Amino acid sequence: MDLSLTQDEQAFRDEVREWLGANHPGPAPTGGDQAQFEFEREWQRKLHAAGWAGISWPKEYGGRGATLIEQSIFGEELARAKAPRPANVLGLVMGGPVVIAHGTEQQKERFLEPILSAEEIWCQGFSEPESGSDLASLKTRAVKADGGWRITGQKVWTTFAHEAKWCMLVARSDADAAKHKGLTYFLMDMEQDEVEIRPLRQITGEAEFNELFIENAWVPDENVVGGEGNGWMVAITTLMNERAGLGASAALGLANALDELIDLAKEQGRGEDPVVRDKVARLKIGIEGLRLGAMRALTQTMKVGTPGPEGSIAKLQWSSTNQALSELALEVGGVDALSKDSLWAYRFLRSRANSIEGGTTDVLKNIVAERVLGLPKLR
């Protein structure tokens, strides 16, 4: 066990740090509007030009072929520098890896480069109004036609839909097959009249997500990924990528927020309050527990291919800590923190989704119980 960085790892970190120092574009505009998106798109172009977009992707597909530890260091450095997120985050984290893992050579040729350069933004069409945690029950239909498929149905919680060129869409291509077997994974062109996008206003007041109403939309055969009927298997890959994307950088984001909370407590004269101090300490411990668990999981993954039990709780640690942190900030910040214009109020409201998005806390506990502890299934 040696938790210090090797010389190579240090050199990599220094390289990232130096590049960020010279190229950081300053804080992104907030508000989730077009200006923010364009800022993030420009930032991704800059990352890509320097070879930092898709660093986990193999070199032959335009990535950097970085090791897991380098990916983790990169994420940590971005968080430490409070760098903006790249515009095409879903394409980088989910779309690209799926095409690389399951796509044809033509698909790799066609789709990968525009993901890296943020020329084509990707969104994800998985969840439906009646299919949330039970994703495999989804009802959006895909009907075979000459040379392609006709898609009809409704999707929800679609981030970046209004910016996106491509939607990673899972639809039921065989209504007679068993639940998990009748699904196919499509790359659907969002620029067609048969796809209607409606913003979904959330409890923060903004519309970060959308609903998709799809009526007979067209997907050509060449945009099926992984073959007809394999949609579940392909989709699982993307979900696993989504979860693997958490970890050390999430812990650093929380550590930044805790520092702000500590400053707030001092400003408000609450820094001596023993109850506040106890809660701050619990947050600090939770954040370090997440960071160290992510490091353990990383080592384990590099040695044996999968994380140990510590990897299964990262999302639970992150969501509960972020929620507790913003709750304490509201308490410490007083009435000002409750203002509609307060960043803490926004963070508090946004954090309520943390235990729902990307796998609900309830379902994740089922997964821990069944797959890690080996308890019998209820079903």
Add this chain to the structure above:
Amino acid sequence: MDFAFTDEQQEIKSTARDFLASRFKPEKVRELAESGQTYDEALWGEMCGLGWPGLAISEDYGGHGLGVVELVILLEEMGFALAPSPFISNAFAGVLIETAGSDEQKQRWLPGIASGEQRGAAAFTPGEEPIVGAATGATLIVLNDGEGARIVEASEVELERLPLIDATRAYFRARSDGGDPLPGDIAAAVDTGVVASSAELVGVAARALEMAVAYAKEREQFGRPIGSYQAVSHRLAEMLWDVEEARSLVYYAAWCADANLDALPLAASMAKARASDAACQVTHDAIQTLGGIGFTWEHDIHFFLKRARVSAQLLGTPSQHRERVAALAGLGG
């Protein structure tokens, strides 16, 4: 960056798991606890034969010169087995003397501690009348008055056995005026003791979780194993979360004690606060999962509950350690 055990560390872990499982079967632990003996001289002799007491003491004084990570690996297994032994107190005395003792003190005392033939014991709380763990049969006792520590020969210390709920270890209130002060700074050694205790607590929690999971798989009510009900399975998932989070923090703190002393104060307090809470919560939840049988004297879980509660209280309570974490995290004071 490598957060996995080396082959040698893995070997220590599996040797300890096998040895402790065969020597400290539940009925043996129960026998030692119920008889008030709290340890077995012959089994201690076997541990000495394995070289355990000298594991983290340098080779100059007859030890193996390994680190706190290796010590923590052993102690987690001892907590897992709930093995009654003088090991932790002897090891803590060794760390205090090696860190803060004079050359003469080291030469005089460390070889006996390393071989286990002239055992040390150490105070688990500072103060005028500190609590000393597992002092039975010790040759020397390291007392800590909060400012510094001193070595006192056991014959010079009045030891009053305390009837604490944890019967798997003997606890004493120590009274002594004399002694030979350790000239050095004991802070890092005390934090190492804190980490050592945290490792035992992780082992205690891990075993309680294992017992609860095994029971939840086999016990049936309403025609199904109770572990298939989410009220039960989600509680068990949260217990795993407690164990793994505490474990990450303890391994990190042990590594800090070996290789990053600047980070040790914060790391040790985070580990002890989290491991204490985890061990208490997991043993509570294990009893809840076991139901009525878990409340009986006949079931072993109560020994784990009681060890967890007493160890959580000693070497700094969770809230005391959180206060230190708050100060070190930026709130000052």
